[in-house]
Amino acid sequence: MVAERVRCRGLQDRICSADAAASLIKDGMTLGMSGFTRAGEAKAVPMALAERARTEPLKITLMTGASLGNDLDKTLAEAHVLARRMPFQAAPYLRNAINKGEVMFIDHHLSETVEHLRTRQLGPVDIAVIEAVAITEQGGIVPTTSVGNSASFAILADKVIVEINLSQPQALEGLHDIYIPTRRPAREPIPVVAPESRIGLPYIPIDPDKIAAIVLTEKHDSSSTVLPPDADTRAIAGHLAEFMGHEVRHGRLPETLQPFQVGIGTIANAVMTGFIDTPFHNLTMYSEVLQDSTFDLFDAGKLDFASGSSITLSAARYQEVLPKLPDYKSRLVLRPQEISNHPEVIRRLGIICVNTALEFDIYGNVNSTHVGGTKMMNGIGGSGDFARNGFMSIFVTKSIAKGGNISSVVPMVSHVDHTEHDVDILVTEQGLADLRGLAPRERAETILARCVHPSYRDAMADYMARATARGGHTPHVIEEALSWHARLRETGHMLDGAAA
Amino acid sequence: MVAERVRCRGLQDRICSADAAASLIKDGMTLGMSGFTRAGEAKAVPMALAERARTEPLKITLMTGASLGNDLDKTLAEAHVLARRMPFQAAPYLRNAINKGEVMFIDHHLSETVEHLRTRQLGPVDIAVIEAVAITEQGGIVPTTSVGNSASFAILADKVIVEINLSQPQALEGLHDIYIPTRRPAREPIPVVAPESRIGLPYIPIDPDKIAAIVLTEKHDSSSTVLPPDADTRAIAGHLAEFMGHEVRHGRLPETLQPFQVGIGTIANAVMTGFIDTPFHNLTMYSEVLQDSTFDLFDAGKLDFASGSSITLSAARYQEVLPKLPDYKSRLVLRPQEISNHPEVIRRLGIICVNTALEFDIYGNVNSTHVGGTKMMNGIGGSGDFARNGFMSIFVTKSIAKGGNISSVVPMVSHVDHTEHDVDILVTEQGLADLRGLAPRERAETILARCVHPSYRDAMADYMARATARGGHTPHVIEEALSWHARLRETGHMLDGAAA
């Protein structure tokens, strides 16, 4: 069993306990760890680290692909192991520590972290900890359910710890496509010309001598936290499908549409599932995270191919999909997040990008990360790579949050992750605003008419009228622009006299 | 003379007056016109249009590469010809009309406009009006001092009007490299692998039958409005050169650095000129606008090659450079702005991007466009294409404006063009803040210490202390975040009790 998994001669000697492996990690080091949206993270070594931190001072910089499962970010933050964390997280406990200023969080575009490491603008990575299904005869590391930044971490680190997860099916071998851009100034074009392009190796090529320890584990990935569709997310999906139909009828898109990127979270997943009940066919995805919706679309015969950087599924779907992986494999590829999110490939393929906003404003600026302008939710993730460089940038959100105390459409967003230039289409359950080719004043009219919740429409119209009377390309009553947020903070409701 | 310029047989017949050519343009049409940062714009037909608008109703949508010279945007706006204008402008009169809401201005990333046209998400373009030095034997159009969006306008328009400018030297022929990305889903990598890559044709290839009229002109390009370096811009250049030296010493950059993009305006030009007095050598540029500094660096033997989309020079430099064009030609290429600003190429080449901010905030968000959050200055131009996708994104500005009434470093920017994720280095005459790898609270400390003008430091430190006491990943006192702007509007000064 283990021999099938650790096939490189001589490496079996390096199998050891998680504690022994973790002892290589010293206070002050930078760790590059596998893991992308709860998929494929190293599981045993970080737990051993947290344990060790009970008895000795241990603070590290932790870099991953994206968020971790198995409550690792919580456990590490509780144990005060995290001095610095990048480039993404989605754990309530860690989020809290970040917002208290206890953990320095660096929120990166997901395509950029390894570029910064490679050029030594960040780092160096002392040790990489990578979950794998196997180590090949030549010492190549075969990742599990995510690639994320694992390949570059392993290549750039001084030492590598591999966690062989025996519960991850060996059928994962052959799923990955590991390609690392050549170094400048001799960098060549990245040869991905379609979602199904395979351009690299099915394993991470490193010098096996760098593998300092191998740990055997069996823990499963955590399941995704995505909730089932509700009336609002179904309405959002419906508006978007209708709009796509309109584009097809006007000859601007074929019936197969263009490759989709779909962001994390409940709403984006629901939107994608919504495509089952549409006339579109032979769809493709060039995305980051492949969620339940990807497999729903495969099973419905709607989707031809999906490229991603991780597979993150609900508990039920995980049970079904993993054993059937051999059937899906010819239609799937997992890539480094640098390639899944690469500006070059995103622009070339003409991706339709669907991401979720926390809030957007009447001019189409989007806040995806900061509650009330200050508190980090998760991070920008890959949304900026896609929204800036894609063919069409769509943001979705429900028009209100917290039982209506919050309008997700505001006069001015309290934090900007995506500027008006990067936002083509906005959708709430109320309707869809097509902002392409519109000037800011026209955008505001469209957003007011289509996206704002009825309970906030009058207040918004009033703000717009007073702002427009003052003038400007993008009219604002500047001393009132953030007053909805200030009022929410003071009274618990965004509108005057409306607090429950 | 004219036979050398209009070499395609049969086309000489189509030479006519500007009025006759302009009569093809009807009320309500969309015009795609040459012109990029005061270089190479069509000059006679738009004047004829403005004249015609005195006596008949005439409102059009005008698309260009970027800003126009010869007061064309002013003349057209005064004549009320412009219903809609995109994707960039820099004319005080037009800016005013935009801010009054009289002209609908659509502020685009400069790489994107023709993608939107090609996929019919914008447009269509009824007529293209292109300034040229010549029409080749096969009907190819040879642009003058800019390429901008001219190639795609001519290819996509129903009809083309060519303005042959006899005062533009024929030596311009051979300078241009016209490459149009293939259509999706069969799009291939763009084969630019170095600033000097030539991948296309030296003319715009179109069916000569589409050329509906040819107008002869002689007017010069307007000269640039760039001011000479002053003590502040010299200090900014000095900080940046010192920083580059630091990067070289740490082995993160070679002594030839990496290709530079340098934005428009006085400050960016001064920064580039500053490289004359540095040890760096064999520099290259992969930029949009080639300003005086490009030729200063050529003449100083510092620059090996410059790729751009236009040449925009001061009056003195224009007189010197244009006659010497044959000497510079092997070291120069002008490309469509879609290619000069292409995310794919920018990331591949690893561009060092230097752009100018109007203001930035303590967390590193940049406003390049909106004075006081509402009034459009010029537009985002190409800064977003470069800042998001480049190797290193640098923004420069003086720390104060309007004699100190305005701090260009503020608690929260009143409009965001470039998010914290897209800003690596900030420079004012006070100093340089290296934000790479820093969390927001650390960014704020660095910016306060390095960039803020002494007269604003106490107020900023006070804001930061109160914001941090409230907490959050990006601390703010939300009801005060824009108070400096509001106070400026009310009192003429950003600080309490400091109004003159």
Ligand SMILES: CC(C)(COP(=O)(O)OP(=O)(O)OC[C@H]1O[C@@H](n2cnc3c(N)ncnc32)[C@H](O)[C@@H]1OP(=O)(O)O)[C@@H](O)C(=O)NCCC(=O)NCCS
């Ligand atoms: C924005 C994002 C948090 C939305 O997630 P989601 O699960 O689809 O959305 P939900 O509607 O369930 O909202 C999540 C929470 O935000 C709250 N929320 C929504 N809008 C809000 C607003 N305007 N202000 C404050 N809170 C808001 C919801 O109430 C909910 O709170 P809860 O967790 O206490 O119930 C998520 O998509 C994200 O992190 N995006 C940024 C990264 C990204 O886009 N990546 C894409 C490429 S991977």
Ligand SMILES: CC(C)(COP(=O)(O)OP(=O)(O)OC[C@H]1O[C@@H](n2cnc3c(N)ncnc32)[C@H](O)[C@@H]1OP(=O)(O)O)[C@@H](O)C(=O)NCCC(=O)NCCS
């Ligand atoms: C930002 C930009 C306007 C600066 O231009 P510049 O000529 O280098 O800078 P200056 O310092 O001369 O400033 C221009 C004006 O803005 C004013 N200004 C500067 N900072 C200001 C601030 N924070 N608030 C209000 N006004 C400000 C200056 O006082 C000056 O006013 P004036 O014209 O009345 O004298 C210009 O670079 C731009 O339009 N950039 C956006 C597009 C871009 O970056 N393109 C790059 C790729 S092409």
